[in-house]
Amino acid sequence: MGRRTRTPNAALAALMREADWGNDQLARAVRRTGAEAGLRLTYDKTTVSHWLAGSRPRAEVAGVVREAFARRLGRPVAAEETGLGDHEATDPVSGLVALGRADMDPSRRSVLAAGLYSAALAVPGFGEAAERIDRAAAGRTVRIGDGEVATVRTMTDRLAGILDELGAAHARPMMASFLVNSVGPWLQAAGSDRSKGDMLAAAADLTYLAGWSAVYELAQGLGQSYYVQALRLADQAGDHVTYCRTLRGMSLQASSLGHGPRALEYADSAAQAAPAAGPRLTAFLRGQQAHGAAMVKDRRQAFARLAETEAALAKADGRNDAVGGYDLAAYQFHLAHVLYELGDLPGSIAALQTSNRVRPRAERQGRVHGLGLLARRQMEHGHVEAAAATWSSFLDDYAGISSVRGDEHFGALRSGLRPHLGNRTVAHLDQRAREVARLKAA
Template identity: 60%
Template sequence: MARTRNTTPFSLIDQAGWPRTRRAPARRGVVAAGMYSAALVVPGFHGATGHAATAAPSRAARIGEAEVATVRSMTERIADILDEHGGGHARPMAAAFLVNTVGPYLTAQAPDTVRKSMLAAASDLVYLTGWMAMYERRHRLGQRYYVKALKLAGAAEDHVTYCRTLRGMSLQASNLRHARKALELADSAAEASPRAGPRLRAFLAGQQAHAESMTGSPRRARARLGEAETALSKADGRRDAVGGYDASAYQFHVAHVLYEGRDLEGSIAAMREALRLQPTQEQQGRVHFNGVLAQRQFELGHIDAACESWGRFLDDYLQISTSRGDEHFETMRRWTRQHGTVRAVRELTARAKEVADLKS
């Protein structure tokens, strides 16, 4: 079958993300890509269940379990590339695969069981692509991917991806400081997961804790952290390629809750623990964790310690492509300008210039 970019139900795919062009985007396009709607109405799981999320089946092709396995395998590989090389490399690959391969699969003929499996596999990849768009600060685009993932998961009757996507939307809202929306989405994710296993329950409770702390409810936030810790202790040691949750992610939530409660020292200690527990292959996550740790150390007045953390941040930042990393890099340069006489800052500034030259 010929693969084209225009005959696909994935009209919401980020066409600008693949292939890359040298032409600078119009200012209007940049603004539109960054818009985020806190008033977005989220489709309920039961409202989405059973409704077709794709175009009418095509008679030109037929798919089976092998094609479903292909989508699952590619999703895992893209998640690995994200961890190791950053969203700047992984998201265009995901967008291209969605447009050229997954879109036609969704319109192909298939038995009902295969069609549901393909919808579920597609929803997983769309969720991951939305998470990457969010991480790359393309917030409106990320939100559109998330809504598409919800609809696909509903059509597939896939509770896990539906709840995980709501949790991703809560994280996006919290990143943008929409505290009430973050809590609403986190609570909706938890309520929609009656059959969730312990790892997913921990995943959802951790985000509820973060959102509760943002809305000024420290007692409820601590209770949610307790729920997350208990659930995580009952989970197996499996590492999920998409939407996983582990002890490192839990400590990151602890750090958020403590920070919102203005316990900077406690938050820094939790961030250090999160980094200690983080899997070595998660280089993009390590860039973000070290960037957050350094900012909080700097805020506390521990300049030398912040410079050490930013030094570790630069080690990984040099090797990956990530807009979130770019944001941390600019924050580092902006914050350190006011302490140019400190030796550690001077050394960090020189190193940062070398890194900027290499990445330019």
């Protein structure tokens, strides 16, 4: 038989012309972008020549190529534009189950955690679902109703509590398992349009929480993937609230990664998607808009949004729900970020102190993050004794929680103390930190 001939990749060639890239430049960009996802790629211009001639890399590399082009061009790049066969599931239920199943597998969890965050993601808009509720399941023997929806809502509340008290490393595997083994089948079961819509909305809430959990573990690409699935489920359910809360979560993620314009864009889109939001949700959204505005150095807008946040929070009732709740601690945390971005380090420290003081005791994971951030800013300001006291409180909670973000702060503690070991208080804290590290490693 003759050798199979490959079809030259005209799509990739066109994309390279748009990016003004030669083979070597594309190879370098792919190596650099892949490194963020934990991929050690050795591609060179010869590899790109093979792609142009019709060969294809493995799927995870094709995704890296897309992201490299997206960053170069400043716009989302669809899979078909590269001609490399990188396709994602568009059905939200299938996509969610596939993602959750991968997240359940301990052998794949480290790979998922290293997944690439896309700074130029094409976010599915609200109202894009071809049909709000899938009726294809009609006639199946499994049927859902109010009881199954209530189960998902209850589990979401319970898992949010575990996330707060014990950390994302414990909570997220349980979320993934429940999504795959219970929520996935229920999403494909028969039921009334109302029940199916309610189930989609409940699943969107839990998927959003899984994304939040992944981001807390610094698994940025995985968190973004969960967020996108949550947007798709919320869209199918016609659930404006969960859709805008998820966009707000994506804004927070972008801000934590230093993507200021993107953070503001997501925050503004979230606010626009919730025109009839109640006061607590309004505060939740306006606070993130303030942070995004501060990141792009729009001082006037940042403080105007903070004023709106404070006014809305003052009107909120006593209920602060598990998914997307907002309270005085969250407001002060946003204030701290705004002040820090605008160059007011002392003001930021004061706001963090207030946030930590009023945070509910049950929110241990949030407290670990808030104390770690406060101590680092106190060290940055040169207040070593104050930072040592904060680090001591941090260790009280960190010792009993499993959190990658907490681990990151702990690493900053260990390195930040070294120049000050001549200080007796610092030396004592360093010894305690060594003991905590030993117990964590045991």
